[in-house]
Amino acid sequence: MVTRHRFAALLVALIALGALALQLHVGLDRRPGRAALEELWRMGRYFTNLTALLVGLSLLIEAAGRRLPATWIGGLVLWEIVVALVYHGLLARDLAGLRAVADQLLHSAVPAVVALYWLAIRHVRLDWRAALLWLGWPALYLLYAIGRGLAGDRYPYFFLDPVRQGGWDGVALWILGLGTAIWLLGIGLIALSRLSPDRPRSGNGVPADPRPR
Secondary structure, three states: OOOHHHHHHHHHHHHHHHHHHHHHHHHHHHOOOOOHHHHHHHHOOOHHHHHHHHHHHHHHHHHOOOOOOHHHHHHHHHHHHHHHHHHHHHHOOOOOHHHHHHHHHHHHHHHHHHHHHHHHOOOOOOOOOHHHHOOHHHHHHHHHHHHHHHOOOOOOOHHHOOOOOOOHHHHHHHHHHHHHHHHHHHHHHHHHHOOOOOOOEOOOOOEOOOOOO
16 A cells, blocks of 8 residues: 555655666766766765665665664755755856756755655654764765775865865865764754654554654
8 A cells, every 4th residue: 555655755766866867867968978887986976966876765665665764764864955055055056958957956856855755754853862873974975985086086076175175184174064064954953853743643654653763
């Protein structure tokens, strides 16, 4: 039986994965002759794309009827909020055509629908400790991105590039600032989760667990 929860999860998953598919199409169209695997490797350089992939796969699991931990869903919301804020605050570009559509889907639409999914379907009280746990994915990505850069690939963002930042000290300052901002955003998300009581029933009709998680 398809419940409201499962239908909403499937819709969000399709938006996230569809945005990635469009981004792949745009990349291949701009680089004639490039193999799809090579373009996927290029796309895998970016936090935006990898986080959208996490969203798509996670919400497909929820659409199949398995409820993922509330802390993980909250983490997806936080990371997508970070994607939107960093892009629109630091990285936004003037694009046209399908490039602009794919760009806005990944940096605006996916964060919005994930947040709406959490607010409408998976809104439960979250444990304050989650704010530290949520730093795990950005930290893992950071090691991966810097590792790729040190191995000869380009650094995906200007604030991770030691040449553009005048050395690793400049990169470290950016990492410290962004890490602190992500932690504070996580605290804010947890506070928001506690503003109203848990829903009496989850999206699939199962009584919600009122305990923080």
